[in-house]
Amino acid sequence: GQNIDQPTEMTATEGAIVQINCTYQTSGFNGLFWYQQHAGEAPTFLSYNVLDGLEEKGRFSSFLSRSKGYSYLLLKELQMKDSASYLCASEGDSNYQLIWGAGTKLIIKP
């Protein structure tokens, strides 16, 4: 079956580094997305990985291992505004559809 798993909640300290993991089992694979969603708001795009390896974008980096069905999002120099849910998503039954994880709620403490 198709499934995307992520931890439900994580807590980290302002200024620290946190890694949010995502494992996936999907029928197709075109790549893996990470989105950020602040409470009460819409998801916004963070990253898209197609190839294995790490892609860095400022304070945020995303890693993909296709052979292991595994990805992570790395957030550095955490700021209070990074408190949000982080959703990973990958291809579903067709290349028009994404399967979404339930999201990881990240709580940042001062």
Next chain:
Amino acid sequence: NAGVTQTPKFRILKIGQSMTLQCTQDMNHNYMYWYRQDPGMGLKLIYYSVGAGITDKGEVPNGYNVSRSTTEDFPLRLELAAPSQTSVYFCASSYSAGSSGEQYFGPGTRLTVT
């Protein structure tokens, strides 16, 4: 550019009522999507469209209908509302197909059915 806009922002429906959720995008995207998001759950695809005049079912289409008469507009119709349809509804659009292109989301419609 306004991006993706949705109306209304909030709505309370009684069981059995019907309503249409409006969605408009001004980015000239061919691909549009309707999702629902329940607390603690991932986004579930209700319907999607790959262009004007073409729509198809997603994972959870029962109880909903859509139309796509123009590139810009993709309304979602709820017929005979049920409490199970209480959710947050997001419309999204993308330049390329859903599994390979960034999706842009509207602000959402918070629907309660009582």
